[in-house]
Amino acid sequence: MFWSAEADTSAVLLTQSPIMLPTAGNLSSELREPAARSDDQGAHSLLAFGNQSIRLVQLPGVTPGTPLAALVPLDGDGHDRIAAIDRLLRALQGRAVPDDRRLTPQQKRRHRRMLQAIDGSMTGASYRVIADVLFGPDRVAAEPWKTSALRASVIGLVKGGHAMMAGGYRQLLRHRHKQ
DSSP states (O other): OOOOOTTTTTEEEEOOOOSSOOOOTTTGGGOOOOOSSSETTTTEEEEETEEEEEEEOOOOTTOOSEEEEEEEOOSTTHHHHHHHHHHHHHTTTTTOOOOOOOOOOOHHHHHHHHHHHHHHHHTOHHHHHHHHHHOOHHHTTTTTTGOOOOHHHHHHHHHHHHHHTTTTGGGSSSSOOOO
């Protein structure tokens, strides 16, 4: 399975709202996005707003049209899920939604380069050709290749790309918490 609610700590888990809660003002009617897919975990969809999106998983057994509640398992990822619910509520209320800050811009750039590097490597490109694409031929030619820091960087990017392919991509979805 490529993506699962279990792996993505920012997925908002939706279930039927308890009958003891008032239904007036429930914003679940705003969630009209059709499910992108359904499986044994539930109906998966993305709520897009601006240049962002929030993953939603409506758990199995929820009757269509009933008011929804967000479910927060009491585990180590609870704070990430609460942040995702906050982003969802802000989006539904038309308020400013903060960016998802699980990855810094530098981490995003490195992961993008990892994917480019592993793609090049898997199509048979040499490390030098990959470096030319990622950093530009002028920068690569500026120093001896065998001792170049760019060569070491490309080797690390390809190695990181292999680790992502072997399941390491799931770590992208988890926020690192200070111990």
